[in-house]
Amino acid sequence: MPTMPQPEYLMVETPQGLHEACAILSRAKIIALDMEADTLFHYGETACLAQLSDGAQIWLVDLRRMTDISPLKPILENAAVEKVLHGADYDIRLLRRYFGINCRPIFDTEVAARFLGMRLSSLAEVLGKRFGVVLDKKFQKSDWTQRPLSVEMCSYAASDVHWLIQLSGLMKEDLVNLGRLAWVEEECDILACLPDRIRKPGPLFLSFKGADLLDRRSLAILESLLQARELLAEQRDRPPFKVFSSDTIREIIRERPETDQGLLQIAGLGRRSGTFRAVVLTAVKDALNLSDERLPEYPRGVRRKPSRVHHFQERVQGLKEWRDSRSAILGLDGSLVCANSLIQELAVKRPVTPEELDRVERLRKWQNREFGAEICNVLSRL
Numbered sequence: 001m002p003t004m005p006q007p008e009y010l011m012v013e014t015p016q017g018l019h020e021a022c023a024i025l026s027r028a029k030i031i032a033l034d035m036e037a038d039t040l041f042h043y044g045e046t047a048c049l050a051q052l053s054d055g056a057q058i059w060l061v062d063l064r065r066m067t068d069i070s071p072l073k074p075i076l077e078n079a080a081v082e083k084v085l086h087g088a089d090y091d092i093r094l095l096r097r098y099f100g101i102n103c104r105p106i107f108d109t110e111v112a113a114r115f116l117g118m119r120l121s122s123l124a125e126v127l128g129k130r131f132g133v134v135l136d137k138k139f140q141k142s143d144w145t146q147r148p149l150s151v152e153m154c155s156y157a158a159s160d161v162h163w164l165i166q167l168s169g170l171m172k173e174d175l176v177n178l179g180r181l182a183w184v185e186e187e188c189d190i191l192a193c194l195p196d197r198i199r200k201p202g203p204l205f206l207s208f209k210g211a212d213l214l215d216r217r218s219l220a221i222l223e224s225l226l227q228a229r230e231l232l233a234e235q236r237d238r239p240p241f242k243v244f245s246s247d248t249i250r251e252i253i254r255e256r257p258e259t260d261q262g263l264l265q266i267a268g269l270g271r272r273s274g275t276f277r278a279v280v281l282t283a284v285k286d287a288l289n290l291s292d293e294r295l296p297e298y299p300r301g302v303r304r305k306p307s308r309v310h311h312f313q314e315r316v317q318g319l320k321e322w323r324d325s326r327s328a329i330l331g332l333d334g335s336l337v338c339a340n341s342l343i344q345e346l347a348v349k350r351p352v353t354p355e356e357l358d359r360v361e362r363l364r365k366w367q368n369r370e371f372g373a374e375i376c377n378v379l380s381r382l
Helices: 015-025 070-076 088-099 109-115 123-131 151-162 164-178 181-192 216-236 246-255 274-288 312-330 340-349 365-380
Strands: 010-012 030-038 046-053 058-062 082-085 106-108
Touching: 010 015, 015 058, 015 070, 030 070, 030 088, 030 151, 030 164, 046 088, 046 151, 058 151, 070 088, 082 088, 082 164, 088 106, 088 181, 106 109, 106 181, 109 123, 109 164, 109 181, 123 164, 151 164, 164 181, 181 365, 216 246, 216 274, 312 340, 312 365, 340 365
Parallel strands: 010 058, 030 082, 082 106
Antiparallel strands: 030 046, 046 058
16 A cells, blocks of 8 residues: 655744635635644643645645734634544644634544444545555654644645545545435534533542542542642653653552652552652652541442333334444444434433423434434334
């Protein structure tokens, strides 16, 4: 399989350069778009680069030097201009959060790939299968905040949008032939409107895997360590996971070291400075010294008891059997046909008429059109 030729591109690092790019992009009816950001090398999240193409030219907009990209806003928000992305979720949230740009409408070629039955839907996999080229992804986890960007990194970034417009056209033809274009369009419209993922107020342990299994004292140690890690990460301008890992945190909770010598026995902490270890040790000691009445408690949500819903488990099982059979016929992953969360809602509400089905919040319009009668038929028997 041949390596993809390096596409040509124009760097945009000045307001004049952005103005010139927008003058051309404003005439386009379809635009390929991708973003590069950093969450791996520095504290917080940094938007670094925006790649755009009208199918004839590629522009790389340096977001480290161009913090005002408002000239792009009317173009990316123009309802008459389709924006093509691959794995759009992160990119459109980034544009909205940092630049106030609501990017619609979109066509996500990663979503399209899954609805075309591709089990492996990364851009490299899709381009390899569709065009027979190798997309070099070695810069995928590079530090995109560094300047100047190397020629190789710029070529990599340009390649992410080089094929997108052509790819989207071919995918749409295939989706039309399968009768699934409307399915993908609805999914893309929902994706473009998803709200930002903002961490809810509350203790940090709510986002830590396995925290709900800990006793209250261990939970206090966990929260104290997470707070300390966040502080150290900000001070050192590093992502929290690079300060010390979740596995290290779990080992500290198990061992509960109360001396520096004890802390040195924890894997990975021996290489840290005495000042660093002192912060960690203080976090542990503070949690161990908390009185019992001040210990945190993991919030336990009110769980719906299946026993309160007549034949709930039978409905879930019946819907899963229908879903798996339908998915096999369509050659699609079951989660696309009917996700488990939707199955749960259907099992609880048990819609058996079109009117009742319309009140199921998670049900897509295309799912209702394609499978509504089958779902009602399954549930009417359970």
